[in-house]
Amino acid sequence: MRITNNMLINNMTYNLNSTLQRLEKLQYESSVGKKFRVPSDDPIGASKSLKFNTDISKVDQYLRNAKDASSWMKETESALKEINAVLHRANELTVQAANGTNSQDLDKIKDEIKELKGHIIQVANSTYAGRSLFTGFKTDKPLLDKDGNYNVDLNSNEIFVYNVGVAEAVSVNILGNKVLGSVDASGNPDYVSDVSGQTPGATPTDPPTPGEKAYLIQIFDDLEIALDTVDQDKIQQALGNIKDSMNQVLSVTSEIGARSNRLELTENKLEDQLITLKELLSFNEDVSLPEAFMKLTIEENVYRASLGIGGRIIQPSLMDFLR
């Protein structure tokens, strides 16, 4: 084949250009740390990255949701514990009263019971970040008024959920009446029915007007009267009621504890997922730096070599040797 000068030069520039293109790509890869800059560099990888990034964003959000749910639950749990402590104290006092102490002591007990009642109302109205814990969807309102009447109506479906997975949601709140109860038509506690704010047993009318007494407060009210009148029967009855309420509070506490535990497991799982996803993403689109650097060095050598050789080949001609 006949070789002309321009062929040599064209070949050299073409080859130098291809080497430079590879160098540029490697330079981009090692300086940005990513394997591709447009999807066509790796269509499958790019669409995988798309998925991983979205998944990471979702899992990240789920994790935040789980953490927020968990704080809410912790707050609920501590409120419940406090109610439990109050009930313990009330139990103690009631036992003392039932054991027949003198009327001066009964007065003191009565005063303390009154204080405890106030404390329960306070705890029932406790908030998390300015939002009432026990009021269902109406977190902008307190649960009980100062007399212990429900300030809001509570529907059993007013449970809000947070997403902690694609198809996994966790119920976050506990309705107040599940802890405090309402008084049903026969004067027994009702922890299940919606609180309509109506007088016990009445059929709800629209719109409901809050005002129904919380069962737990009713116990305290009854106890106060019993202490006032020194009615041992009633005191005994109150003792039983307090015990029952304590059981109820405990059962709710354990329910939320169980929920919290499950949430913790979910959180752990999500954290694991996040790490796995980040690993996958990194594996998918991140450049291994040592490898990139090695490749860069190789290409650099190729470039230097082709520059050197090109320079030597295109330089001389017959003219240099003619006199």
Add this chain to the structure above:
Amino acid sequence: MIFGFNSAVRGLLASQRALYTTNHNIDNANTRGYSRQQIEQRATSPFKLPGVGFLGSGTEVYNVERIRDSFVDLKYWNETAPKGEWELKRNTLNEIEKLMGEPSNNSFRKYMDDFYKSLDEMSKNPSDIAFREPVRENAIAFSKHIQETAKRLQDMQKETEYTIEMKIKHVNSLSSQIAGLNRQIYSQELDGRQANDLRDRRELLVDELSNIVNVKVNESSEGKYDVSINGISIVDHLYTNKIYFDKEKEGEIFWENGSPVNLRSGELKGLQEMYIGDGQNNSYRGIPYYMEQLNEFAKGFADKFNELHKEGYGLGSSNKAGDFFTYDINSISATFTLDKSIIDDIKNIAAAVKEGGLSEDNGNLMALIKQRESKTFFEGSVSQGTPDDFIKSMLSSMAVDSLQAKRLYETQELIQKNIETKRNSISGVSLDEEMANMVRFQHVYVASSKMITTMDTIIDITVNRLGLVGR
């Protein structure tokens, strides 16, 4: 004696012409489209001397020939057109890819992720304005991104239109130039010799033309030069057939007489496909295709999202909420934005599923978030599934097309480069060769002049020194 002089002068003249040709070659070593020239030399007619035989009478240069292989030209033109086409498609698709912004923090995925993230965040405290605000802001960013992408696609469409017009002007100018050269070459070649440099120039013009459109060249035995696109002459010896672009008629390109130009390849074909290709009926996926996809996405997303949004209630509202997104049906993605009610008052974001829009009621938000996973979010013919699926499929079809264009271009470039090398090997000027020739011709020139000196000496001796007897 004079006979010897004549013969020597012929030698001188021939070497001189050979040297001129060498000079011409060296001068044009870097001229684009130039093919090296060679003199053709032969011995002049001999004298028949009875009893002696044929006595040589010297030499003559009877032709200057250009070294060129028309078969290589043919291949060059055939392969240049696809190269032009794929180069253009590669560049345009690359631009579209960059416009979509994946992988980066300025992509659909990112904006959608952010939007849904803020929805999820809001679901935890739907009554708090501080949690509603990000939803509106992220939704605006998301809609702005769609708008901007649509806008840039439209700009690209306009640019493509402009480029088509430019290319067509160029094609018409090239065809006129070729026709002009045809006239010149035809008239100069009447004596049967080839007008080398003019022919080089004409072929260079065809080179240029073949990058834009697919051409076939046919030169008749009487020297009529015909250039055609898919069987229809664009240059018919001295006449040209102009083409024009009509954007009103779906971006078609027409001949002077109104019939459409059927392009097989070339830059113009690439441009045209990017300009009108909507991916339907096996047509190429050009800019309109991506605009259509974007519209379909924007419309589908807005409709489904609104549908569910309207089921819910705004904060403290006892009326069902209105739309969340809105658009103008005539140019969906370019006008895709938030509904006025949301922009005016973020309380109108329907978080609640129950009438009254209670503080903590996030039922509708949960439904909206869940909707993202709905496999029936999009039920169109092309893309189905979730919004993420839609974006993914749009992106991967783009990536695959772009990769294909890139690969085809690279292949075509290599093929074309090989042909060019071949052409260079045949027609290119080699300086070493020319130097060697120069020395060769110089030697003959020197020898011929020596011949004249020799003759001169002989005559000098015969005339001046012989026959001293008579003095």
